[in-house]
Every structure is written in C-alpha cells, then in structure tokens.
Amino acid sequence: MPPILRLLAAVFLLAASPLLARADGATHFTLDNGMEVVVLEDHRAPVVVHMVWYKVGAADDPAGQSGIAHFFEHLMFKATETMDEGEFDATVQANGGTHNAFTSWDYTAYYQRVAADRLELMMRMEADRMVNLRLDRSQWLPERDVILRERGQTMESSPDRQFQEQMGAALYQNHPYGRPIIGWRHEIAQLTQDTAMAFYRRHYAPNNAILVVAGDVDPEAVHEMAQRVYGVIPAVADLPERSRPTEPPQLAERRVIMRDSRVSQPYLMRSYLVPPRRSGAQREAAAYVVLAALLAGSDQTSILERALTYEQGLTITAWAGYNGTAVDHGVFTLGAMPVPGVTLQQAEDAMDAELARFIETGVDMEQFERVRMQIRAEAIYQLDDAAARAQTLGAALAVGLTVEDNDAWLSILESITPEEVIAAARSLDRRQSVTGWLMGEDA
Template sequence: MRPLTRLFPVLALVLLATLPARATTPQHFTLDNGLELVVIEDRRAPVVTQMIWYRVGAADEAPGQSGIAHYLEHLLFKATDTMEQGEFSATVEAQGGRDNAFTSWDYTAYHQRVASDRLELMMQMEADRMVNLRLDRSDWLPERAVILEERGQVLESRPDAVFNEQMRAALFQNHRYGVPIIGWRHEMEQLDDVIAESFYRTHYAPNNAVLIIAGDVDAAQALELAQRHYGPIPANPDLPPRARPQEPPQHAERRLTLRDARVGQPYVSRLYLAPSRQAGDQREAAAFQVLAGLLGGSAQTSVLERRLTYDEGVSLSAWAGYMGTAVDHGVFSLGIMPAPGVDMQEAEDALDRALADFIENGVDMEQLERVRMMLRAAVIYEQDNATSRARTIGADLATGLTLEDSQSWIDILQDITPDEILAAARQLDRRASVTGWLMGEE
C-alpha cells in the first residue's frame, strides 16, 4: 500500500484537473454613484445570488450605541415606502427563493438566492430598501425585544460564548473590535428608531456598498440591471471616513478565568493581536494563515494535535486559528483542552512548549506541502459554489481589499516560505495577548 503522504501531490493534481470549466473570472464595475459591482458568471444551474455588502459594522458604532448595526440589519426587513412590513422576505419566498442577512465588525450584508429570471425583482426590492426604509411605519420596538432575546439565547445561555466575549473585550483595550457585534445588553436596551434612522441615513448609500451578482447571469445584463435599479440612487456626499479608535501599544498580557457550572470540559484559550490583510501587500497576513494551518489544521497536519494529543497525551484537542480579513486588526488564536488528570496550568505550559519548539526546530517541509495542498483544495472547492465565491469576494472588498487582492490570495498562500512562517510565529507577543481559562465551578 502506498504511504498516504505520497498521495497528496496526486490528489492536488486531481483537484486542479477537476476545477469547474465554467467558473469564470469575476468582472468588476463601478457605477457613477460609487456603487461597486462584481459579477461572477456560473451557468451550471438556472439560479442566481444577489449580495449587497455595506462597509459598516459593529466597529463603526458610536460609543454607547453597541448593537445598532445588527439591530438595523433586523429592521431592514420592515416597511419601506413601497413595501409593507415583512413583504420583502415574503416575496422572496413566494418566488421559491431564500434570503437572509448578517453583521460583522466591519460590514453588514444582505443576500437572496432565487431563480435567475427573478434577479431583476430582487434588485428592485434591494435598491428600494437601500434608500426607502420607513421606520415610522415599522414595528421597531418588538424587534428590539427580539435582538435582546437573541443575545440571551445565543450568547448569555452559553458559557463558551460569554467566555469568548470576555476574551475579545480584554484583548482590545481601545478598538471597537472588543465590543460584541450583538451589543452589550444595557446599551441594546436604549436603542430606538431615531438612532437606527440616523445610522441608516449615514451609512446605507451606494458609495458605501458592494453588490455581488453570482450565478446564471451575463455580466452585461447584470450591469444594465444594476444601472437601472441602483444607478438612480444618489451617493451620500457626507459619508464619513472610518475613523475608529486604534489600539495603543500593548505592554502587559492579560489573563482571565470564567467559572460556570454548565462547563462540561474546561479549556485554555489565548488570543493575540495580529496583522490583517492589507490591499496590495498580503504576504504577512498569508504567513499567519499558513502558520495557523500548520499548528492547527487537521489531525494529520496539526503540529499541536500530533504532539499534545497523540504523542504526549496531555490534551483531548489542541488548535490554532487566524482571522485576518478585517479592516484594522487580525486575531491569532491558540487553545488546548486538557486530557483527564491534566490540570489547566500543565496544559497551558505544554501548549507554550510546543509553540517554542516549533519556532526552534523550524517548519517541516512535508507538513508544509500538506497544508498548501489543503488550502488550495479549499479554494478549488469554493469555485464550485457561486454563493461561496460571492461571500468570499464580498467580505474581501468590504474590508478594503481589491478584487485583484482577493483573486491572488491563494497564490500568495502557496508562495509563503518557511522563514516567513517562523517570522510570523515570533511575532506572537504575550504582551499583546489575553489568556483565558474556561472552567466549571470549584
């Protein structure tokens, strides 16, 4: 039987050979009012996805108004000048489609997936709510109760979610990335239609948006429809710059412990400040992405899993991650879940030794090749889904990258050298980190 490690180059060639022939290069346009349009043609099924990304998120909220970006996301499904409350989603459903929305620290996005011959109707409705939201006709107060209930259900009822919220709040001393996207409860309770209306009028404008059309559509047709429905909407000449409070130099690591009787399995988590992807210069961020793949990755490629779980037996699981698609700061994470009989300090010490030894011993080239193959395979599989491509490109453009940056990301990942990876690992500074222990009650 051939060793598994020798199959990876063959598998990579197979993946490359099976890249969908009809996956086309995205085309980029800019309307006169500043709206960016990206069209991804994919004719394999008669469906199309429309995604509109606004370059505004939780990190752009005014102090004391946390949660307003997410709250407004909910309110955009209310009434407009031409549609009754709830009519938007009801119309999408009546056409056999699906719609939803999501909010991040850096953007808010709305999307629909419908039969391709319904695209114009989706554009008409989305353009309408870009400019014609009518909160005076909407039942906004019960919706505030909905987001408060959502906070209770998806965050406050889960000790791991509360733990993660506290970790980010400790990591970011000044930046709004330390404020939860859903908001702090006491500030959410003060949100109203006046605050929402002001946020909407300020940030929801074509010159602050990226429109992605992906699927069974011709680029010229999509451009013509976008000009017809979005083109007449005037740009906001008073669109403010993204003037966010930045992080000062951090000189002391932070530590926290959260105890909760509901915790079944304790674990150690550490977050570091890290660079984010930068337009025209993504190599440093790419080095952190590959580093996370080497340290975390899968059971076959993970340095931490192989050493701490299989060799030393001190962990049930160990992991690493990197979130670098952000306007201002990336976050690199490490973690370990101790095996029975191993206390938290022993587990944390073992994690630190594994990282130090990795930096000391260097990158194993065979493992690096596996990680490169897995990263490339993930991108190739993504090409097989027009909605996934739309989501990736939309997030990139909404955080300040260009279409060229988005398209070249995988090639940069493949080109990162062992020296660059080790340089990234050495940048993980405990003075710019927070380490947390999530535990049950004593």
C-alpha cells in the same frame, strides 16, 4: 427621499464605468454613484445569488450604542415607502427563493438566492430599502425585544460564547472590536427609532455599498440592470469616513479566568493581536494562515494535535486559527482542551513548549508541502460554490481589499516560505495577547 419607483422613472441614468472582465469569470465595474459591482458567472444551474454589502459594522456603532448595526440589520426587513412590513420576506418566498442577512464588526450584508430570472425583482426590492425604509410605519420596538431575547438565547445561555465575549473585551484596550457584535444588553435596551434612522441615513448609501451577483447571469445584462435599478440612487455627498479609536501600544499580557457551573469540560484559549490582510501587501497575513494550518490544520498531522493529543496524551484536542479579513486588526488564536486529570496550567505550558520547539527546529518540509496542497484543494473546492465565492469576495472588498488582492491570494499562499512562517510564529507577542481559562465553578 422620494420613493424608489419615482427614482426609477427619472429621465436620467447615471452611467457606469466600463466592465473589467477577468480570467476567473469575474467582472468588475463601478457605477457613477460610487456603488461597486462584481459579477461572478456560473452557468451550471439557473440560479443566482444577489448580495449587497454595506461597509459599516459593529465597530462603527457610536459610543454608547453598541449593537446598533446588528439592530438595524433586523430593521431592514420592515416597511418601506412601497412595501408593507413582512412583504420583502413574503415576496422572496413566493418566488421560490431564500434570503438572510448578517453583521460583522466591519460590514453588514444582505443576500438572496433565487431563480436567475428573478434577479431584477431582488435588485428592485434591495434598492427600495436602501433609500425608502419607513420605521414609522413598522412595529420596530418589538424587534429590539427580539434582539434582547437573541442575546439571552445565543450569548448568555452559553458559557463558551460568554467566555469568547469576555476574551474579546480584554484583547482590545481601546478599539471597538472589543465590543460584541450583538451589543451589550444595557445599551441594546436603550436603542430607539431615532438612533436607528440616524444610523441608516449616515451609512446606507450606494457609495458605501458593494453589489456581488453570482450565478447564471450575463455580465452585460447585470451591468445594464444595475445601472437602471441602483444607478439612479444618488450618492450621499457627506458620507463619513470610517473613524475608529486606535489601539494604544500594548505592553502587558492579560488573563481572563471564567468559572461557570455549566462548564463540564475546561479549556484554554490565547488570542494575539496581529496584522490583518492589507491591500497590496498580503504576504504577512498569508504566513499566519499557513502557520495556523501547520500548528492545527489536521487532527492527526498538525503539530499541536500530534504532540499534545497523540504523543503526550495531555489534551482531548488542540487548535490554532487566524482571522485576518478585517479593516484594522487580525487575531491569531491558540487553544487546548486538557484530558481529565491534566490542569489548564499544564496544558498551557505544554502548548507553549510545542510552539517554542517549532520555532527552534523549523518547518518539517513534508508537512509543509501537505499543508500547501490542502490550501490549494480548499480554494478549488470553493470555486465549485457560487455563493461561497460571492461571500468570500464580498467580505474582502468590504474591508478594503480589492478584486486584484482576492485574485492574488491563492498564489501568495502557495508562495509562502518556511522562513516567513517561522517569522510569523516569532511575532506572536505575549504582551499583545489575552490568555483565557474557562472552567467549572469548583475548579
């Protein structure tokens, strides 16, 4: 692949599809090379957030190479045909900007926040490393050691994170969501330059990427700039479709009991496999969001906190959550931390009793209306943060949702009925769950 500067000097430009302006200030278009672009206007400050999302994450790591997607996120800051190792970081900082990257199971994202007049510079550097990375010019091996240390410092030094890692591994019998994003230590230690470059050539391409630009920009100007900078990069013709092992029918609930001398306060968690948000059919996922908010959205008014912590005095805290922005599976989580003198079994029994009581008695309409108001308020607050809007939309697009799905999400949440919430609660199947206890060594 020739250097990006030679690509930019090419005599041809790939035309982009017409701009599709939206009422919420978003503009959406796709370059002819397949790169999707979304522009979110926000002219309150002369800054811009530039994000490139690749539709590849830890769940796409080849078997035996767990952690390669995260490893490669680190390697993207190495040398290219036109930049020395460390030059990307130095250039962003010299222009008064900040930048970082992150990996999930379904995507890898790179972003910069800079003055609006530095946008094209960010585009050129990001386009450069999309096609011109040169690990043979970089000290890549020490970066693998950095990740091994990162695993030790952030994962293995924390019993809570190790517990969550074990919970995830138990929840999935076959699907790669059960592997940690950072990877298993013994497999990280075997990653090489060749495996990294093979991963790069397979997945890093404009037709596997989404560009989100948010801030003080003009959509037409971004359209012209993206076409000129990214549009000249050829699409990868043999881009592989995501092919992941499917989860077999789960017929038996599982339990994880972890003891660690570093644990001072035991707690329990249960994770259920549930559907994710699906394009064009988001009501089921929205019902799980509202259910989680009703069960544990507020310290004093949520069902679990009010019953277990304030009325019965059994727990220090109790919680619920739903993560549905994913390609293949969503996860609904319940948890409780008992007060001293209350066993994990007693806390678990009380938690289950409150869930059963909620299903039997139905939704309290006063609380239901309060939760709907909170959901709307949170959505409005997010509109005040261009970076948060860019991140929310980028994540949605990266897992297969559309701009239209994202636009409709709030109205769907607000239209969910109490009957749909109870149906979501009834669908929580213990046969498709893992219950974990984390406790001290002597418990």
